[in-house]
Amino acid sequence: MATCTYTVPDKNASGDNFYGAVICNQAYVDYFWNTYGFSGNKAYWDDGWGWDDSCNTSKPLARAFNGCYALTYSAPDYLNDSYSSAILNWGRRYVRENIDDLRCFCGDGTAIARSKGGGLVEVYLGFFYTKDVPGRAETLIHEARHQGGKPHDAKFPTGSTFGGGKSGADSSWGYEGAWMYGALYLWWYYAAGARTTSALRNRARQRGNVVIDNAFATHPGFSI
Amino acid sequence: MSGRSPDTPFLGGPDTLETTVVEHPFSFRDSQDKELNAQILEAVNRMGGAGEDAEDNYRRAVDELGKRAGEALGVIVAEYEALPEDRYLDRWSLVQLLSELRQPEAAAALNRIIASRIPAEKARGSHDDSTVTEEVIIRTTAVEGVVRLSADGVEEARKILLRHARNRTFSIRRASVQGLLETGDDADKRELRALLKERGEQGLLRIKRMDVSQVPQAIGGRFVVHPDVKREVPPPDLSGEEG
Numbered sequence: 212m213a214t215c216t217y218t219v220p221d222k223n224a225s226g227d228n229f230y231g232a233v234i235c236n237q238a239y240v241d242y243f244w245n246t247y248g249f250s251g252n253k254a255y256w257d258d259g260w261g262w263d264d265s266c267n268t269s270k271p272l273a274r275a276f277n278g279c280y281a282l283t284y285s286a287p288d289y290l291n292d293s294y295s296s297a298i299l300n301w302g303r304r305y306v307r308e309n310i311d312d313l314r315c316f317c318g319d320g321t322a323i324a325r326s327k328g329g330g331l332v333e334v335y336l337g338f339f340y341t342k343d344v345p346g347r348a349e350t351l352i353h354e355a356r357h358q359g360g361k362p363h364d365a366k367f368p369t370g371s372t373f374g375g376g377k378s379g380a381d382s383s384w385g386y387e388g389a390w391m392y393g394a395l396y397l398w399w400y401y402a403a404g405a406r407t408t409s410a411l412r413n414r415a416r417q418r419g420n421v422v423i424d425n426a427f428a429t430h431p432g433f434s435i
Numbered sequence: 436m437s438g439r440s441p442d443t444p445f446l447g448g449p450d451t452l453e454t455t456v457v458e459h460p461f462s463f464r465d466s467q468d469k470e471l472n473a474q475i476l477e478a479v480n481r482m483g484g485a486g487e488d489a490e491d492n493y494r495r496a497v498d499e500l501g502k503r504a505g506e507a508l509g510v511i512v513a514e515y516e517a518l519p520e521d522r523y524l525d526r527w528s529l530v531q532l533l534s535e536l537r538q539p540e541a542a543a544a545l546n547r548i549i550a551s552r553i554p555a556e557k558a559r560g561s562h563d564d565s566t567v568t569e570e571v572i573i574r575t576t577a578v579e580g581v582v583r584l585s586a587d588g589v590e591e592a593r594k595i596l597l598r599h600a601r602n603r604t605f606s607i608r609r610a611s612v613q614g615l616l617e618t619g620d621d622a623d624k625r626e627l628r629a630l631l632k633e634r635g636e637q638g639l640l641r642i643k644r645m646d647v648s649q650v651p652q653a654i655g656g657r658f659v660v661h662p663d664v665k666r667e668v669p670p671p672d673l674s675g676e677e678g
Contacts, residue, residue: 212448224528226483238671259452294655321560379562410482
């Protein structure tokens, strides 16, 4: 058991204060809690993590719900989550089919999230406070892809921002691994994300491009 | 469905978190103009908007600040420099704002941000958390600001893009090359091609910006459906929530 602390701005560009007003509705709280792997994990999301304060976007639970809101409602036609549509539509379906158990921890500062197998994903402080709202949706998709059976299969290329030569990259775009899923989600968010701003869409573009440039052993040859 | 019982207290050891809330991340130490400070805060805050009117609200805030863009420039740059290194999102938001205001005078500040040394990685043991990546995202956003100035005909901006076509960081080089190809004149492009040839980096010219619908898509659901597929529950409809 660890105790951690964090200082969080009430207002900044993360998107939380605005999403907060939206997710503070029992219908959404119930849906997110029961759909994305929170259910059964009250003990983890209590003790400062927001279980008893789920509208308070300075707390992790509401910030996780904000990511879930972006995941669920960023496609213009959000009710369509068919796998024949874009990942912006079916990303939420993929997450709910692959992440069954979502738990929060302080972490040791070396990861945003970790996939533990069997549907269990752990998220750490950086997930709530370093990532913006669409970035949290991207992380859930990334981890869901690991749960779906795709581990990283390559080392980061020389000069990579993630650390050249370290394990944790995907070999190529065509491998369809976690980095490809995350980058593609960000790309669609940039191109077609609804109910958001051009600023957050631009941030998704910048992050997506850096992933494309640095997380594949072989550069895909295109950018956003 | 999960076999776990709903929310039963257990004997494990979950972590505890203590949060401290501050009003906003900025100090405005060098700006006593409360109205201008509030306009900057409003624009940054609206960046993260959600809902059908999010973009309209954001644009309104930027347009309002744009009326005082000249004064705002110095305050934004000072706040950027005053922020702690690890406030990556807040630093990014100020660079995004500089980019939005499209002030030719911002070119020098954007260049300083792009050229600034990237601190050593602080998350060395991680494959998904990278402070260097956060730093690069800030700098490629600054490149985007320079590209906008170049598109507006600011000559200094084109020179900056050419300079950073030789930046040591790949993503900054790639963004600078693409930006100059899109906004530079023929002479700029000739100079760029000669530079890349000299450095053996003509491969950068082959990385094309593409429409997302034209790249290979992920095929969701292939090999991947969890054995315990949950029942298909539609999310609550948004109708009635947003007007």
